[in-house]
Amino acid sequence: MPISTPPTSIVIFGASGDLTQRKLIPALYNLCVRERLDPSTRIIGFARRPYSHAEFRTLMHAAVKQFTPASYSDVAWANFAPRLSYVQGNLNLAEDYTRLDEFLREREGGANISRLYYLATAPEFYAPCVELLAAQGMATEDTAPRRIVIEKPFGHDLASAQALNRTVLAAFAEQQVYRIDHYLGKETAQNIAYFRFGNTVFENVWNRNYIDHVQITVAETVDVGNRAGYYDGSGVLRDMFQNHLLQLLAQVAMEPPASFKATPIRNEIAKVLSAVRPLTPETLPEQVVLGQYTGYCQTERVRPNSRTPTYAALCLYIDNWRWQGVPFYLRSGKAMQTKVSEIAIQFREPPRAIFPPETRHSLNPDVLSLCIQPDEGIHFRIDAKLPGTIAETRSVDMTFHYADLGEFSTLPEAYERLLMDALIGDAALFIRGDAIEMAWALVDPIIAAYEQDDRLPVHRYAYGSWGPDAGHELLRCSGREWLNLCGTHPPGGHPH
Ligand SMILES: NC(=O)c1ccc[n+]([C@@H]2O[C@H](COP(=O)([O-])OP(=O)(O)OC[C@H]3O[C@@H](n4cnc5c(N)ncnc54)[C@H](OP(=O)(O)O)[C@@H]3O)[C@@H](O)[C@H]2O)c1
Known part of the structure; x- marks a missing residue:
């Protein structure tokens, strides 16, 4: 029986980028094909490029066709496409989060809809984005969960990872945070x-x-x-x-x-x-x-x-x-x-x-x-x-x-499982x-x-x-050798 995920506004920050096109949208499309997405779940792209909703859908259509050809069909796409919309904005500008929040509220129509923010942006935007989300009240779980997925790399070294953890945990509680390792x-x-x-x-x-x-x-x-x-x-x-x-x-x-x-x-x-x-x-x-x-x-x-x-x-x-x-x-x-x-x-x-x-x-x-x-x-x-x-x-x-x-x-692609887990609030596969x-x-x-x-x-x-x-x-030096049983070598073969 398909696992259902709760109605959610999935906001992808960095929605015109490579990760969104190659992994995230194809994974969400496949979850939709497998009837894992609630009918009320919407996907909202956010980036600076001035796309209309239609232009964003056209871009994502090409991505789905290219990156998940086996599951692509015109019928399934027609079912998925209306879930997509786009908000133009800059990750560094507080007023753009306000506009985004207004757009989301209007779509959500006062219903208790969860939110999943996905940071598919360069790492330097992770801290400003979580701070501005919190400052706009968009991290607060009054009526429904507010979760955030943070891509790798999480920090550049121990000191920067600690600093980023401090920033993230000042804005969101640990159980709201999903640090991804797609492995x-x-x-x-x-x-x-x-x-x-x-x-x-x-x-x-x-x-x-x-x-x-x-x-x-x-x-x-x-x-x-x-x-x-x-x-x-x-x-x-x-x-x-x-x-x-x-x-x-x-x-x-x-x-x-x-x-x-x-x-x-x-x-x-x-x-x-x-x-x-x-x-x-x-x-x-x-x-x-x-x-x-x-x-x-x-x-x-x-x-x-x-x-x-x-x-x-x-x-x-x-x-x-x-x-x-x-x-x-x-x-x-x-x-x-x-x-x-x-x-x-x-x-x-x-x-x-x-x-x-x-x-x-x-x-x-x-x-x-x-x-x-x-x-x-x-x-x-x-x-x-x-x-x-x-x-x-x-x-x-x-x-x-x-x-x-x-x-x-x-x-299934790793991102399908991880997105589904983040939607249902299961952090077991996140760090x-x-x-x-x-x-x-x-x-x-x-x-x-x-x-x-x-x-x-x-x-x-x-x-x-x-x-x-x-x-x-x-x-x-200790009488051992690297093993490779899974590659092209015969059992017992030792590549050098
Ligand atoms: N690509 C992968 O396969 C992959 C794999 C694992 C992890 N990751 C991680 O995922 C993250 C994204 O990678 P990516 O390859 O998708 O990067 P990318 O192709 O460079 O995309 C970056 C996105 O951020 C947007 N952006 C940049 N500055 C912005 C700003 N000031 N305000 C709003 N949006 C802004 C860009 O759109 P605009 O220019 O339109 O604003 C674009 O949509 C990175 O942290 C990367 O390490 C990527």
Whole structure:
């Protein structure tokens, strides 16, 4: 049965921008197609460009056709389009919020309609926008919820994230605030919790007694492309680690929440992030490898001598009862060989070698691999005896692919799930203010080590490779290797 969402005025600030066209409007269109939007829900775009309502609809029509072609139909569009309208305004001008509020009130007709404000604007507008919304009384929940979705990046470092949290929480209460990390909206990321806590077999071995180490890889084949100007001031630690990789780590490592509601889940996420051992000037060189792909500094809008890393590999430890001593290896890079997001859990070897020596040498550790994208699914690499041999074994791969799920094989876009959750007021897949700050506190020392001095080398790596050799050495020095069960490699293949 379709989940219904309450009647809501969805205001998109930055409605003429890329995110709105590529993700938000297509996601809202699909929610409408799937009958998840209340008939009274309206979407109001806000930006400076002088569009009429009709011009805004024409622009969004093209976006829906381009970015969600599989679900597009003229009939569905005709059903969706009347929900769209546009208010021209400047995010820095109080009077434009007054006009917006008047427009919304007129549309809402005095009914108790919720509001969802979506900040799809450049980050410098987040603070002024929340302040002006509050100043106009538009954050006050007199008769119906007033919620705000804030896009990434949330801050540029710990100090700026703290400052932004202070501003946001002076205007809205924490339960009104939805800080987005679209990775958590992916079906495969949500499945981590279902897999762990919905099956008896895995949670029992999900600890330091059975797990040798954990690897989290988010590799992209694309380079910085037309984001170069922004990226050079940001780099891979801010762009990928502070948010996506540390959130995936939290999903893998957190304790079972008391219930599957937002507060208990977010409490566990905060607990596990607070247990990650901070990196210090002494440990940074052993636990962090930075890289930059060849040709990066020749990109337009990149500083010629830039030390901004486009690749990083980290070895982190979680100082708690469950994970003490288990390394968590995290890596992410641009211009890498394969596009893949994968969590690989390598289990310990059996406690005693009972097989003949020739078998023992061919045995590989068991690996459970959760493929976040693009080949969404789960792989479990185990050893099996080869039939007809005395004692030969081979790694075999037990797999589950979402693609095999018949009518459920098409995975909805992360933004669909996240928008729906924000509409119904479920913040479980959004980041709480304290967790954002904890994540910044973990990456800040790394950023400082390459930005403020040259304590950390930034290694060159070949465009289209698996990163610098030092990234492999991070594991090799303890007899381990990066794994890639979800990519194009055969089971057990190790890309270098
Ligand atoms: N694009 C993505 O795929 C993506 C992915 C993840 C996160 N994000 C985040 O989402 C946010 C938006 O990104 P984007 O790529 O959509 O940016 P964008 O294409 O540059 O769009 C920015 C929007 O803000 C509006 N705007 C700028 N100044 C304004 C002002 N003074 N008053 C009112 N509106 C103003 C612009 O419209 P006018 O010029 O008409 O005012 C435009 O609609 C950013 O924080 C980004 O980090 C984007």
